Amino acid sequence: MADDKAKITVIPNGPLQVDCGEVELVKPDGTSQTKKGKLFFCRCGHSKTKPFCDGSHTAEGFKG
Numbered sequence: 001m002a003d004d005k006a007k008i009t010v011i012p013n014g015p016l017q018v019d020c021g022e023v024e025l026v027k028p029d030g031t032s033q034t035k036k037g038k039l040f041f042c043r044c045g046h047s048k049t050k051p052f053c054d055g056s057h058t059a060e061g062f063k064g
């Protein structure tokens with residue numbers, strides 16, 4: 001994967017997997033953090049570490 005091109009994969013019954021170069025994540029309070037590599041974003045709504053997946057989708061039986 002080239003550093004300038006991100007790849008987003010929808011994991012069945014789980015998070016969005018984002019493979020990317022450096023990315024800036026801006027939080028609702030305006031602060032930001034820089035991330036790089038493989039990221040997993042919650043799409044079930046149950047994560048306690050949103051926007052990231054914490055594995056709660058399994059216990060919640062998320063389907064999608």
Ligand code: FES
Nearest residue numbers: 042044053056057
């Ligand atoms: S998708 Fe994993 S906790 Fe929501």
